[in-house]
Amino acid sequence: MADNDGSPQLSELVSFLQTLPEPHILCDRDYRIIAANEAYRANWPDRQEVVGRKCYEVSHRYAVPCDQAGEFCPLQRSLRSGQRERVLHLHHTPQGESFENIELSPIRDASGEIVYYIEKLEPLPGARSQAHAQGLIGRSPAFVRMMEMVARVAPSDAAVLLQGESGTGKELVAGAIHRISKRADQPFVAVDCSGLPETLFESELFGHERGAFTGATARKTGLVEAAAGGTLFLDEVGDIPLSIQVKLLRLLETGTYRRVGSPELRKAEIRIVSATHRPLAEMVEAGSFRQDLFYRLNIFPIFLPPLRERGDDVLLLAEALLARVAGGRKLTLSAAAQAWLVGYAYPGNVRELRNLLERACLLCDGDEIQREHLPAGENAAFSRSTVKFTEKPAPDLRTLARSFAGNRKALAAELGLSERTLYRRLKAAGLS
Numbered sequence: 036m037a038d039n040d041g042s043p044q045l046s047e048l049v050s051f052l053q054t055l056p057e058p059h060i061l062c063d064r065d066y067r068i069i070a071a072n073e074a075y076r077a078n079w080p081d082r083q084e085v086v087g088r089k090c091y092e093v094s095h096r097y098a099v100p101c102d103q104a105g106e107f108c109p110l111q112r113s114l115r116s117g118q119r120e121r122v123l124h125l126h127h128t129p130q131g132e133s134f135e136n137i138e139l140s141p142i143r144d145a146s147g148e149i150v151y152y153i154e155k156l157e158p159l160p161g162a163r164s165q166a167h168a169q170g171l172i173g174r175s176p177a178f179v180r181m182m183e184m185v186a187r188v189a190p191s192d193a194a195v196l197l198q199g200e201s202g203t204g205k206e207l208v209a210g211a212i213h214r215i216s217k218r219a220d221q222p223f224v225a226v227d228c229s230g231l232p233e234t235l236f237e238s239e240l241f242g243h244e245r246g247a248f249t250g251a252t253a254r255k256t257g258l259v260e261a262a263a264g265g266t267l268f269l270d271e272v273g274d275i276p277l278s279i280q281v282k283l284l285r286l287l288e289t290g291t292y293r294r295v296g297s298p299e300l301r302k303a304e305i306r307i308v309s310a311t312h313r314p315l316a317e318m319v320e321a322g323s324f325r326q327d328l329f330y331r332l333n334i335f336p337i338f339l340p341p342l343r344e345r346g347d348d349v350l351l352l353a354e355a356l357l358a359r360v361a362g363g364r365k366l367t368l369s370a371a372a373q374a375w376l377v378g379y380a381y382p383g384n385v386r387e388l389r390n391l392l393e394r395a396c397l398l399c400d401g402d403e404i405q406r407e408h409l410p411a412g413e414n415a416a417f418s419r420s421t422v423k424f425t426e427k428p429a430p431d432l433r434t435l436a437r438s439f440a441g442n443r444k445a446l447a448a449e450l451g452l453s454e455r456t457l458y459r460r461l462k463a464a465g466l467s
């Protein structure tokens with residue numbers, strides 16, 4: 036694929052691109068698309084011409100390269116590293132916004148200088164930025180960073196530990212990891228590790244033989260066996276009793292387990308994804324979670340951002356979830372309802388947003404959800420300041436209270452609280 040002088044020949048590169056089954060484009064160092072293969076063009080209505088345009092303009096509708104628009108630019112990265120680079124980008128495609136795995140490979144001339152880039156674009160299954168039947172929704176930087184980790188680890192067999200507050204979507208992300216993995220056609224089995232008594236838990240997980248314990252009238256297959264070849268999702272893994280933790284560790288280390296009541300060692304070929312909202316590292320310190328198991332589960336940690344750190348995702352999610360919970364009704368959100376939703380702090384994260392909308396649907400007789408269909412109480416400023424409040428408790432309030440001495444109204448305004456709430460807070464802090 037080179038001229039006599041050793042530099043890559045454009046016509047040969049273009050022919051090579053055509054042989055590739057996945058969508059590919061060829062760009063120069065100046066972001067200009069100089070060729071697009073058939074698989075790429077097939078996605079565009081009327082085979083709209085993209086050659087000659089800039090990649091950031093076609094894929095992002097940006098007027099400037101991605102890195103100047105606050106995103107990672109694989110081309111810039113590759114120029115710096117001189118290597119192939121991969122990123123996950125949210126792209127405008129003819130089918131709507133979609134997460135795409137981008138892989139950029141530099142092509143050099145005879146002198147070793149990078150002259151072109153081959154860019155492969157593969158849609159990430161199971162995630163959409165917009166409303167989508169059951170997929171993960173989001174486009175905020177915190178969400179995209181999390182999805183980038185998901186896209187990186189999913190194709191491997193590495194154990195993943197999902198950490199995040201309740202309702203942030205850990206189970207949904209576990210499902211996405213499975214769907215993106217090469218195990219997608221095999222079972223995805225979710226185990227809720229909380230709330231099961233120890234003996235029952237062991238038999239649920241590993242199965243039991245007939246007569247293994249009172250009431251075991253028949254042999255039972257466990258969830259580990261049911262997940263064979265696929266993914267076992269251990270939800271609330273921090274709740275696994277210590278005695279079962281040893282058995283889980285053996286499963287992870289040797290790929291073997293025993294049914295309850297059987298001496299026979301059985302083989303399991305599974306990928307483990309686990310999730311917790313509890314501080315596992317602290318539990319290790321406290322001795323309630325085995326350190327060796329923690330390391331085995333935590334090969335690739337992914338942190339799920341709380342909704343309050345996901346900015347504009349709130350409205351994106353609200354619209355999509357509204358469509359899901361509205362039972363066929365076409366409902367919209369009034370400006371006041373939107374403002375309230377954007378300002379609220381969501382201690383219960385996406386699950387709470389979904390529940391709020393479900394309740395609002397039931398209260399709303401018309402086709403627009405109003406402020407009064409959402410919970411009574413203070414607005415945006417209140418909720419956001421509550422979060423700050425819990426992060427920085429009494430000392431700040433004490434300082435502040437002194438500098439606003441006697442003027443409760445001004446202090447309330449400064450904190451974004453109603454005077455009544457401020458009064459309650461001051462009283463609780465012994466400052467009223």
Ligand SMILES: Nc1ncnc2c1ncn2[C@@H]1O[C@H](COP(=O)(O)OP(=O)(O)OP(=O)(O)O)[C@@H](O)[C@H]1O
Nearest residue numbers: 170171172200201202203204205206207312385386
């Ligand atoms: N990014 C998202 N896009 C769409 N829906 C979401 C998203 N994240 C969460 N949800 C929805 O929010 C609800 C809670 O999600 P999920 O059960 O996955 O959270 P979780 O973190 O596992 O919660 P818990 O820790 O309480 O088990 C579900 O209805 C899920 O569909």
